[in-house]
Amino acid sequence: MAEARARAEELGVAPISAGVGATLRVLASAIRAKAVAEVGTGTGVSGLWLLGGMVPDGVLTTIDIEPEHQRAAREAFSAAGLRPARTRLIGGGALDVLPRLADGVYDLVLLDGDPAEAVDDLALAVRLLRPGGVLAVNGALWHDRVADPARRDEDTVAVRELGKQVRDDENLLSTLLPSGDGLLLAVHR
Numbered sequence: 001m002a003e004a005r006a007r008a009e010e011l012g013v014a015p016i017s018a019g020v021g022a023t024l025r026v027l028a029s030a031i032r033a034k035a036v037a038e039v040g041t042g043t044g045v046s047g048l049w050l051l052g053g054m055v056p057d058g059v060l061t062t063i064d065i066e067p068e069h070q071r072a073a074r075e076a077f078s079a080a081g082l083r084p085a086r087t088r089l090i091g092g093g094a095l096d097v098l099p100r101l102a103d104g105v106y107d108l109v110l111l112d113g114d115p116a117e118a119v120d121d122l123a124l125a126v127r128l129l130r131p132g133g134v135l136a137v138n139g140a141l142w143h144d145r146v147a148d149p150a151r152r153d154e155d156t157v158a159v160r161e162l163g164k165q166v167r168d169d170e171n172l173l174s175t176l177l178p179s180g181d182g183l184l185l186a187v188h189r
């Protein structure tokens, strides 16, 4: 984990905070997650937390547009002693890859990719969840800008809209945890 964080710093990637990671690990364990999908592999920090909570034969499918980030993540997973079969790293943009994943079979989907694409990712991510599956969105407070209506930059507007769509969706039961940069959790009913 320390190595993955160090690589993140070298590559200029922002990994999830330890608080968010610990929450995701407990969540993955509580729901006995076997199939998890993630947008934004980074150097593997979030993946390591998730895999730590998933059932022993659970598989993490993780997407990133940057091959160098996924190389670092692959090394981190291997250094952690994880069997290759437990991780499926897919290179590409989330909007291209998410539609190719199977519908309705994932226990947990984590969005931690490009905030500007957040709303488009949302619809595709919800499609992947089984009934009772959980959507998690890291960075839902987006540097505390989401709650400030004066902030109108593209990323903030997109993350604010994602939060609104999740709250307004009758099929999602959601809560926002003020951990790290904000962790939005929503159960697909």
Ligand SMILES: C[S@@+](CC[C@H](N)C(=O)[O-])C[C@H]1O[C@@H](n2cnc3c(N)ncnc32)[C@H](O)[C@@H]1O
Residues within 6 Å of the ligand: 008, 013, 014, 015, 016, 039, 040, 041, 042, 043, 044, 045, 046, 047, 063, 064, 065, 066, 069, 092, 093, 094, 095, 112, 113, 114, 117
């Ligand atoms: C905040 S970092 C993810 C950190 C990672 N979850 C962790 O905790 O280690 C965001 C990642 O999303 C990737 N990314 C950016 N735009 C993307 C896109 N359109 N599709 C997939 N991945 C994307 C970046 O390359 C970067 O690795």
